[in-house]
Amino acid sequence: MSLDPQRHLAQQIQKIPRSGIRDFFELVLGRDDVISLGVGEPDFSSPWHIREAAIYSLERGETSYTSNLGLLSLREAIAGYVSETFDLRYDPKSEILITVGVSEAIDLAFRALLDPGDEVIYHEPCYVSYNPSIALAYGVPVAVATKPENDFSLKAADVAAAVTPKTRAIILNFPTNPTGAIIDRKELEAIAKLAVEHDIVVLSDEIYSELRYEGAEHTSIATLPGMKERTIFLHGFSKAFAMTGFRIGYACAPQVLTEAMMKIHQYSMLCAPITSQVAAIEALRHGAGPAEEMRQAYANRRNLLLTRFADAGIPCFAPGGAFYAFPDIRATGMSSQDFARELLDEESVACVPGDAFGPSGDGFLRCCYAASTDSLREAMTRIGRFYRKHIS
Amino acid sequence: MNQLLELLQKNARQTDAELAELLGREATDVTTELAALEKDGTIMGYSAILDQERYAPNNATAMIEVRLRPERGGGFDRLANRVASFPQVKSCFLMSGAYDLLVIVEGDDIREIARFVSETLSTMNGILSTATHFQLKTYKANGLRQSVPGELERLPVSP
Ligand SMILES: Cc1ncc(COP(=O)(O)O)c(C=O)c1O
Numbered sequence: 001m002s003l004d005p006q007r008h009l010a011q012q013i014q015k016i017p018r019s020g021i022r023d024f025f026e027l028v029l030g031r032d033d034v035i036s037l038g039v040g041e042p043d044f045s046s047p048w049h050i051r052e053a054a055i056y057s058l059e060r061g062e063t064s065y066t067s068n069l070g071l072l073s074l075r076e077a078i079a080g081y082v083s084e085t086f087d088l089r090y091d092p093k094s095e096i097l098i099t100v101g102v103s104e105a106i107d108l109a110f111r112a113l114l115d116p117g118d119e120v121i122y123h124e125p126c127y128v129s130y131n132p133s134i135a136l137a138y139g140v141p142v143a144v145a146t147k148p149e150n151d152f153s154l155k156a157a158d159v160a161a162a163v164t165p166k167t168r169a170i171i172l173n174f175p176t177n178p179t180g181a182i183i184d185r186k187e188l189e190a191i192a193k194l195a196v197e198h199d200i201v202v203l204s205d206e207i208y209s210e211l212r213y214e215g216a217e218h219t220s221i222a223t224l225p226g227m228k229e230r231t232i233f234l235h236g237f238s239k240a241f242a243m244t245g246f247r248i249g250y251a252c253a254p255q256v257l258t259e260a261m262m263k264i265h266q267y268s269m270l271c272a273p274i275t276s277q278v279a280a281i282e283a284l285r286h287g288a289g290p291a292e293e294m295r296q297a298y299a300n301r302r303n304l305l306l307t308r309f310a311d312a313g314i315p316c317f318a319p320g321g322a323f324y325a326f327p328d329i330r331a332t333g334m335s336s337q338d339f340a341r342e343l344l345d346e347e348s349v350a351c352v353p354g355d356a357f358g359p360s361g362d363g364f365l366r367c368c369y370a371a372s373t374d375s376l377r378e379a380m381t382r383i384g385r386f387y388r389k390h391i392s
Numbered sequence: 393m394n395q396l397l398e399l400l401q402k403n404a405r406q407t408d409a410e411l412a413e414l415l416g417r418e419a420t421d422v423t424t425e426l427a428a429l430e431k432d433g434t435i436m437g438y439s440a441i442l443d444q445e446r447y448a449p450n451n452a453t454a455m456i457e458v459r460l461r462p463e464r465g466g467g468f469d470r471l472a473n474r475v476a477s478f479p480q481v482k483s484c485f486l487m488s489g490a491y492d493l494l495v496i497v498e499g500d501d502i503r504e505i506a507r508f509v510s511e512t513l514s515t516m517n518g519i520l521s522t523a524t525h526f527q528l529k530t531y532k533a534n535g536l537r538q539s540v541p542g543e544l545e546r547l548p549v550s551p
């Protein structure tokens with residue numbers, strides 16, 4: 001007799017739907033003829049100097065636990081990097097926590113902040129883990145849709161309209177997965193004012209902040225007046241340094257918040273893997289050059305994709321960051337799901353349907369351009385052909 | 393850093409239109425810039441990069457350290473240019489350190505290179521000594537690695 005999930009699984013888990021990405025992944029799996037623009041990670045391996053540092057660390061026998069917070073030398077390197085890059089000062093001894101990816105840091109932050117029923121505002125379409133992470137921490141996810149006419153950037157007025165007395169946190173992610181959107185400094189300032197006024201904590205997921213194009217600016221909300229004391233700054237190594245498999249990230253926050261996250265982290269994770277921590281130190285010390293080369297490659301591919309979307313007559317705004325384009329396929333009259341499935345069937349190209357990132361992503365596709373220029377060209381030829389066929 | 397040249401160095405067979413697409417520029421604009429770079433000699437030519445171990449497995453390559461007697465007025469230039477003129481010399485560099493010229497020579501086999509060194513190079517006036525090192529195996533050439541183990545397949549769809 002098999003277990004009765006109703007009886008044995010937590011209510012909390014039963015309520016969480018399967019991820020739309022996983023559904024789509026299963027359709028693609030087992031087909032080897034597919035050109036995929038469906039990934040959410042760099043197509044580069046980690047730069048060799050980083051891999052080499054990890055190998056050397058293993059050779060030296062560095063296979064132990066580290067401090068719960070993470071290696072002090074890594075926290076110091078992060079303090080330096082964050083200060084230089086974002087103009088933010090954190091004390092490496094008490095305000096920086098090394099995590100297993102930004103993923104863990106998001107989970108820790110929500111669990112540290114929320115009581116059952118507390119509301120968290122997030123902008124949508126967004127990274128797939130925000131909504132379930134809030135729910136798993138017994139919070140109430142409150143989505144604010146970003147709009148195509150604003151190039152999916154967030155407007156402070158829309159955030160203001162979603163604030164209630166129960167709002168405890170806002171999570172921001174610019175540049176955004178899946179849209180590549182960035183945010184206006186003016187809007188960011190207005191959101192900061194709201195947060196201060198209503199005494200709300202802000203989680204700022206800045207994992208794509210190095211990957212910006214055509215002079216797009218980036219400001220961390222933590223630098224704005226009154227914000228550092230109420231911001232959890234989240235960052236990691238997965239995207240800019242192509243280190244997704246190392247599973248390493250960090251949270252910077254005032255000591256009370258860091259301590260609270262640390263309470264969970266020390267019992268659930270103990271510490272991030274030491275090999276990855278050593279690799280991360282190497283990335284911060286010597287990784288700027290290779291990271292810039294990768295950014296430049298993404299910039300070239302972004303140009304290629306935008307040119308091809310324009311040639312094919314598919315509307316697509318110029319994304320300021322990350323490595324995603326978010327073209328508008330509404331003129332076909334198809335839903336994102338239908339478009340993506342039929343595109344996969346007819347042309348063997350995989351793009352993730354926009355509504356996998358929230359209902360407001362329907363009518364759009366996430367196309368990741370972290371792929372070789374040859375496959376991007378071929379994929380764009382096929383997408384163009386498919387679009388023409390379905391638009392009439 | 394010239395973006396266009398960086399892309400061209402990775403793959404010189406891209407068309408001007410393809411390069412323009414990557415750079416977000418007009419194709420005619422790229423054509424004009426390349427013509428100017430060719431004209432002023434920044435771009436010296438375009439060539440194929442071959443895996444010599446496949447294309448010509450019996451070919452031999454040697455790095456020859458050469459010591460020269462410097463000449464009044466010209467230093468090493470006159471002799472170095474004479475050495476560089478031999479077609480079997482693929483590269484020729486003036487070096488700091490224990491010797492003067494590093495000469496890279498290719499030949500159909502080891503014997504041909506040996507003959508070039510003993511009969512031609514070392515007998516030239518002004519050449520004081522040579523030391524010849526034959527290349528045994530290639531791990532990386534022209535920035536490209538030889539026989540790299542296959543890359544891990546990435547997930548086709550991820551968050
Ligand atoms: C917006 C965003 N945040 C966080 C993550 C997770 O990153 P990490 O690999 O550091 O856990 C991703 C990964 O796709 C992401 O897109």
